[in-house]
Amino acid sequence: MRVSRKAKQMSPIEVYKLLPKTNCGKCGFPTCMAFAFKLVQGAVEVDKCPYLSDEAKSLLTGMTAPPVALVVIGRGDKAVRVGGEKVSFRHEDKFYNQPVIALELNDLMDMEEVKNCLKKAEEAAFERMEQTLKVNALALRNLSGRAEPFVRLVELVKDTPYPLIVSTENPSTAMKALNILKDERPLLHGAVLRNLMPMASLARRFKCPISVKAADWRTLLAAVNRLRGIGLHDIVIHPPGETLKEVIESLTIIRRLAVDKKFDRLGYPTITFPEDLKSNVPEPLRTAAVMTRYSSIIVVKPETLRFLRPVMMLRQSIMMDPRAPISVKPGLYYVGKPTPESPVLMTTNYALTYYILTEDLKNMGIDCYLIVVDTGGLSVACSIAGDKLKPESVKRVMEETGIAEKVKHRTLIIPGRAARLSGDIEDATGWRVLVGPLRSREIAEFIEKQFRRE
């Protein structure tokens, strides 16, 4: 279905006029008016109404579509989603699709070098909080200026687990590459004003997303218009700018206009090449800067990979949903193989707190019981400051989980940061409370010195 990207925000009354007005209830709401209200809030899918005309559907989908269009690169297991964003600041909602980090390979590299880079990409991946933080795509650049080496590079990496970005300004080279990739949906990168229409027809023929680059806004907007004119909507913008300052400005302007002004000609994901900029700033810092300023795809060079861990951790952090801090279920958890003599520890149900603590406990080979208390997903420090860690909740979890029947002692170890609640928790639970260390990696020593001695 063609989605009208023209559609602006409508009032519930305007939406209602497009609905069948039969109050049939098939959408799950009692009246068409109720459905209209939900549509305006973006709280329900347009498809829930089975009786919409194509025109109404197109208009309404346009209205509920995110101001930054969602573009999928790659196919099947390899697919990554970019864009689909609704806000400029994560506290206003959340960020939906993480910035893609694409590793740059070029056709001047020999086979050995390419393999080496792919290995580096694999090695750069790491596990954190049950997610794999990694490179998400490969960007293939046609630096040789010739088709043959580029085709060889495409052949070499086409079966890797990464979606591809095919970057060349030469349409005939691009066609040869796309012929190999058939319906793999690579991102075709390299369209500029000069080659726009030949590149656009390739994107249409191979049904792949296309990115467009221009040196100034006027040219960029004209190019986007022409792509849309021939029915292309999977567009990625390569923002204008040759310095870090200019690119940060462009990225910011694009997002703010798309979100605040619903300026749909700029409502697309973006791709940046921070290492190609005229800049003296260390590469990881450039990456961090464009990442915090909305770049949907960030292309990095192989040499930089090993410095990107902090940036990947930053990415994981800013992608957290601020409306719902990731939390674990309150209750009793077993670490290792605890016995009736094992210590009982307590913490809050912020996922990061739980994850770090249990990782440390496992690494230190500690067998223990862990009481996780509901603090609405807040960390120990935050829950103390916000008065969300209640001694009564500690008591309740301990009673509900029957921890008293599982151990012979009556000693509870609480986090160092919860020190000021030690007396209150003692009063509420009737257990002796030991204030643990501030850092979880010091727990082994603490248990040895404090708990065992008792």
Place this chain on the structure above:
Amino acid sequence: MVIGATEPEGGSRGYVVEAGGAETLPFYTFEGLNPRPVLALEVYDCVEPLPSFLLESYRDVVSNPVEWARLVDRLEPDLVNLNVRSISPTVLDRSPKDALKTVEAVLQATRRPLMVTGIMDPIHRDDTARNMEFLRLVAETFKGERLLIGPATPEAFETVAEAALANGHNVLAKTNMDVNQAIRLNELLVEKGLTLERIVVDVTTGALGYGVEYTLSTMERFRIRGLKGDRMARSPLIFFASENLFIRELENGESGMAPIYEASSAVAGLMAGADIVSMLHPESLEKVRQFIDEFPWRGG
């Protein structure tokens, strides 16, 4: 905010540094220019909390706050942040009065404007009491130096506020990653007589992967509210990139990456509106300065 006072002004600093004064969102250079952010380097008066890799690289220096201050001085930060943690009963239990000697010695070792912080994460009630006693002494003893002292927290702010007010210093107001708490503490400090340009807001910094998103969002919300006209949200913001040096990833063999972690996080902090960035690793400062140098600032 002005930190530091030169001799004609009644202090002993070589220059003064201005922080805050943002008129537009950070790095919205297409809308207007903000003043250049202030970069601070930290000096600790005791090695207790420091990561082992830092101790290994700078052993001779970091065990002596005066030597450390001299090293930091040569790296040319805008501001020196002296952290006096030894006063904590659970650290060295040094008496606040005795700790003043370190402040005095550091003031001798560098002519740069100074920030003096006590125990930044007061866990025990004793810590808070120590902080108050120490900060009051600092404020009185170094009257005229126009220091930045803290932390003032929602639990304990009166003493710091009064001492700063009476002796012409600025206050670091620390809350826990919540924009309303930060604004509330500002209100309390203003009720005490401090003006907003004498308060630096510290919303508490989380390291990368350890809650930094709360810090960034709280800072963004604070700055947006301030720019939209909420008077109590008009103070400059401080971001402690140094928090990143304490994460386990660095202890577990990635210590060579420490300055990159710290500097990357500093960039994220700046992008979210930090007016002051405090760092700990001597090699981080230059990287962040290079970043700042590539953007235009009000007044050059």
